[in-house]
Amino acid sequence: xKKIIKVLFFLLLTAIALPRMHAQISVGVGISIRLAPPAxxxxxxxxxxxxxxxxxxxxxxxxxxxxxxxxxxxxxxxxVxxxxxxTYWGFENGLYGYHAGYWGAHIGFYGGINYGFxxxxxxxxxGMWEGGRFRYNTAVxxxxxxxxxxxxxxxxxxxxxxxxxxxxxxxQGGVQAKPRPEEITAMxxxxxxxxxxxSMHQQTAGKDRNQYASVNHGKPATVAMDKPNGQHFTxxxxxxxxxxxxxxxxxxxxxxxxxxxxxxxxxxxxxKNVSKSNPVNNKATTPRKQPATQHVAPKVxxxxxxxxxxxxxxxxxxxxxxxxxxxxxAPKQPEKTxxxxxx
Numbered sequence: 001x002k003k004i005i006k007v008l009f010f011l012l013l014t015a016i017a018l019p020r021m022h023a024q025i026s027v028g029v030g031i032s033i034r035l036a037p038p039a040x041x042x043x044x045x046x047x048x049x050x051x052x053x054x055x056x057x058x059x060x061x062x063x064x065x066x067x068x069x070x071x072x073x074x075x076x077x078x079x080v081x082x083x084x085x086x087t088y089w090g091f092e093n094g095l096y097g098y099h100a101g102y103w104g105a106h107i108g109f110y111g112g113i114n115y116g117f118x119x120x121x122x123x124x125x126x127g128m129w130e131g132g133r134f135r136y137n138t139a140v141x142x143x144x145x146x147x148x149x150x151x152x153x154x155x156x157x158x159x160x161x162x163x164x165x166x167x168x169x170x171x172q173g174g175v176q177a178k179p180r181p182e183e184i185t186a187m188x189x190x191x192x193x194x195x196x197x198x199s200m201h202q203q204t205a206g207k208d209r210n211q212y213a214s215v216n217h218g219k220p221a222t223v224a225m226d227k228p229n230g231q232h233f234t235x236x237x238x239x240x241x242x243x244x245x246x247x248x249x250x251x252x253x254x255x256x257x258x259x260x261x262x263x264x265x266x267x268x269x270x271x272k273n274v275s276k277s278n279p280v281n282n283k284a285t286t287p288r289k290q291p292a293t294q295h296v297a298p299k300v301x302x303x304x305x306x307x308x309x310x311x312x313x314x315x316x317x318x319x320x321x322x323x324x325x326x327x328x329x330a331p332k333q334p335e336k337t338x339x340x341x342x343x
Contacts, residue, residue, distance in 0.1 A: 031098040036173070037067050037089050038218035039166040044237030045117050045142045046226045048074055051150065052134060055126060055141060057115035058223060059087045060168055060213070061202055062098065068211040069220040070202050072117075074227050078103050078192050081129050085186070086110045086119055091171030102193060106186035111170030112177025117141055118157070121177065125157030197228040204229075 037060040045055070058072035077084070087101040088111035099111070107123045118126025118140045126141045127134055130150075136143045139155045167174045179187065194202075205211050211220050222232040222240055232240035 031062055032095040033062055033098075034095060035067075036091070036096055037062075037168045038213045040113075040115070040168045041069070041219060041223050041235060042166070043072070043223035043235040044233070045072070046074070046224050046231070046233050046237065047142045047144050048136065048148060049226045049230065050074075051148045052076060053227065054084055054134065055117055056084050056101070056198070057086050057117065057119050059101075059115075060089070061087075061206065063206045063212075065209065065212045065214060067213045068206055068208075069213070069216075069223065070205045070211075071220075071222050071232070072115075072224040073198075073201055073230075074225075075195065075198055075201075078195055080132055081105060082192065083107050083124055083129075086113070086115055088113050089169035089174075091169055091174055096169055100194070102191040103195075104186060104189050104191045106182070106189065108186040108189075109179040109183040112175045113168060113170065114175075120157070121175070122180065122183075125154070201225075201228045 041058075043058075048055070053074040054077050056073055056075055059070055060067045061070050062068075075084075082103040082105065084103055085101050085108040088099050090097045090099060090111055101110070102108070110119070110121075112121040113119075114121045118124050118137065125137060127136045129135075133150050136148060136151045137154050137157065138145065138151045139153050140157060143151055145151055169175070170177055208222075209215055211222065219235075221234060223235050224233045225231060226233070234240060
């Protein structure tokens, strides 16, 4: 009988502990790194594409190639009334721990990191749910009011218009912030993990080597997007188009064409590559052949002209004065004829 009571008591304890364990796992540390994440880049927020979308700020994630930037993006929440608690890094016991973001009825603790656009380090001031619809605070979020009309203006939430501290982690050497009582309560509530679109959004960023800090030195070209699989935006708020990617490809090809003419036997190979390449490359290579022919032509002409003048002039002038005085001995013959005349 005592064994049965102990088993029932153990089952009761596990049933009570499961919700708490779930809350701890959902906000627990996923990855621990010894290297600190780079500073947060400064960028312009793209406009909200559709009513009902919520802004999720960009963050540094970690992959096989090191830290890579996941662009900030507008996403659809999993259900009405839920808000997004951003991802953050926390330094503890000599390691930097990755705390994944989550959805919930209230904003939890995200390390006191100032991500901007309503995420000033505590809570969210970019909007609120009201009557089943999300209202946007245009004082801190970029919303086209001609398309989205459920907006308001509350400038009291603007604490730091300019982010001076771009530190991306909490703890020693970073942002010194601790969870508030309301944030601890939110951390214990039921949470929803990132949506499938958010997960694919992070995986796509991890496959782009240009998003890695080891390549961009902490300054990624794509810092934000208007929606998952949507338009890419630069830090200045310009759209990254395929033309800009083509320009990068042409610059790489130009560096190859500069080195190819060094090896003369490879001239045929470079011509084949140029014919297969874009028309932009053909224009860049044609002016190189023109100056080569122009330089050769003037060198041949001055050599031929002085040679013909020097050979013809001396041959005609020298024989004329030397052969003319040759018949001078002819007057000696009439001196022999006078003696017979005297006889």
